[in-house]
Amino acid sequence: IVLYAGSATPTAHFFKTAFGFSEIAYAGLETGRKTTSSHVLKQDGIVLVVSGALQPSPVSMHIAKHGDSVKDIALRVPDAKKAFETAVANGAIGITGPHKMFDKHGVVRRAVIGTYGDTVHTLIERSGYRGHFLPGFVSVRPQRGQGVGLRVVDHVVGNVELGQMDRWASYYARVMGFTNLVHFSDSQVSTEYSALMSKVMQDGSGAVKFPLNEPAPGKRKSQIQEYLDFHGGPGVQHIAFQTSSIARSVSLLKERGVSFLRIPDAYYEEAKERFADTPEVDVERLGRLGVLIDRDEDGYLLQIFTKPIVDRPTLFFEIIERRGSKGFGLGNFKALFEALEREQGKRGNL
Ligand code: FE2
Numbered sequence: 001i002v003l004y005a006g007s008a009t010p011t012a013h014f015f016k017t018a019f020g021f022s023e024i025a026y027a028g029l030e031t032g033r034k035t036t037s038s039h040v041l042k043q044d045g046i047v048l049v050v051s052g053a054l055q056p057s058p059v060s061m062h063i064a065k066h067g068d069s070v071k072d073i074a075l076r077v078p079d080a081k082k083a084f085e086t087a088v089a090n091g092a093i094g095i096t097g098p099h100k101m102f103d104k105h106g107v108v109r110r111a112v113i114g115t116y117g118d119t120v121h122t123l124i125e126r127s128g129y130r131g132h133f134l135p136g137f138v139s140v141r142p143q144r145g146q147g148v149g150l151r152v153v154d155h156v157v158g159n160v161e162l163g164q165m166d167r168w169a170s171y172y173a174r175v176m177g178f179t180n181l182v183h184f185s186d187s188q189v190s191t192e193y194s195a196l197m198s199k200v201m202q203d204g205s206g207a208v209k210f211p212l213n214e215p216a217p218g219k220r221k222s223q224i225q226e227y228l229d230f231h232g233g234p235g236v237q238h239i240a241f242q243t244s245s246i247a248r249s250v251s252l253l254k255e256r257g258v259s260f261l262r263i264p265d266a267y268y269e270e271a272k273e274r275f276a277d278t279p280e281v282d283v284e285r286l287g288r289l290g291v292l293i294d295r296d297e298d299g300y301l302l303q304i305f306t307k308p309i310v311d312r313p314t315l316f317f318e319i320i321e322r323r324g325s326k327g328f329g330l331g332n333f334k335a336l337f338e339a340l341e342r343e344q345g346k347r348g349n350l
Contacts, residue, residue: 001048001153001239002038002072002122004063008052011068012039014309015048018256019317020150022142025133029054033136040133042142045152046241047133062118068310070236073115073156074122075208083123084111092175095120105131113175116160116168116212117234148252154240154320155200155209155328159227161234165199165214172201172210181209184330186216191337193350194218200328211328213237223340226349230312238305240318246302249319250289259307261339263290274331275300294331299324305336313347 005011015021021041028037036059038051051071053060062071077083081098088094093114101108106129112122132139160168172178178201186195195216202209215222227237243249250260268287275281275293281300286293291304302321308314329336344350 001070001156002074003048003050003068004059004066004071005050005052005068006063008037008039008050011052012041012050015041015050016146018253018258019043020146020148020252020256021046021048022146023140024142025137026140027137031136031138035059038137040137040140043147043150046150065232066118066235067231067312067314069231069315070119070156070239072112072120072122073210073236074124077123077125078127080109080111080123080125083125084113087113087123087175090174091171101135103131103135105129105135108134115171116158116164117231119158119235148256149243149245149249150241150319151244152242154242154318154322155211156239157211157213157237159213159224159231159234159237161228162215162217162225164234165197165212168212169199169201176203178203178208178210181326182328184328184333188330189333189337190216190218191334191341193220193341194222194337196222196224196337198328206326220350221344223337223344226344226347227314229349231314236315238316238318240303240320243319243321246291246304246319246321247285247289249321250291250304253306253319254289258309260290261305261307261336261343263292263335263339267292267335292329292332292335294325294327294329296325296327296330298326301325301327301329303329303332305339307343313344313349 021043024042025040027033035057036051041048084098095114096112098111108129109125112120181200181202184198186197189196195218196213197216198213200211213224215224272283291302300323304319306317308316
């Protein structure tokens with residue numbers, strides 16, 4: 001996942017010190033790049049690339065329009081040329097056709113297709129490459145022992161305009177062969193004031209999940225509309241990182257100054273009743289950490305949401321621990337959205 005940041009160096013530092021990522025590779029002036037610099041950060045199976053502009057360029061224009069934001073959700077494919085041609089034949093927005101990059105470690109083939117807003121998907125074939133990251137990057141010796149237990153990207157959520165959710169859901173169905181895992185209507189996802197609709201698209205393996213949200217009319221402004229207003233159109237709303245111990249991950253993140261949404265105590269009174277028959281879930285402890293709990297027919301899940309991590313009220317992160325459940329915490333939506341709306345109210349945008 002590639003993030004564009006106004007200044008990539010301090011943003012990369014934040015992901016290292018607060019979120020426990022290690023820098024594994026770098027590209028910039030020292031490696032012969034003239035217009036952008038990129039820090040490649042890794043934690044277990046998660047790779048984040050933070051890129052900034054060294055001079056006026058498409059990257060700086062993207063940042064001027066959207067603020068610090070996600071540009072690229074890259075997907076590994078077995079054959080980049082075939083993936084691109086098939087996608088475009090099925091209606092994908094072609095951005096950059098198949099091309100090769102190589103260095104002494106081998107060859108990487110890639111192509112780029114568009115999705116909602118100015119977001120893109122790089123299709124990347126790296127079976128012929130043995131280097132650390134990509135050609136053009138130099139390896140950085142990673143510092144050890146600072147991780148917070150984040151393992152893989154669980155899902156990446158996009159916010160799109162009113163009436164556009166179905167269009168983008170069918171785009172993923174047509175172009176990538178994804179299927180609709182679950183659909184939340186505005187009657188399921190609403191508070192007293194505002195509403196949204198959501199559809200989760202996923203690939204055949206279930207490893208790649210892209211929920212899509214659109215605002216729904218309510219008494220006041222939907223949180224999705226606030227995002228669209230400040231981001232300047234559709235874009236990535238949040239990235240969920242999976243952990244195998246949310247209590248440990250969240251304790252460490254809090255120690256390092258990451259701010260999470262506050263959930264009222266009443267939520268935990270009710271959660272204690274819902275989980276009375278599940279003694280391994282320590283609701284008291286989760287309450288102290290502010291972690292949300294939901295269950296479905298397959299098991300349960302634990303999740304928590306950061307406040308926006310950029311200046312604009314746009315991009316945030318979720319930490320999720322799955323104990324059987326493959327869902328998205330529908331039972332938590334109301335508590336979560338009320339918490340989001342309290343923050344939105346503080347910003348004067350509700
Ligand atoms: Fe999520």
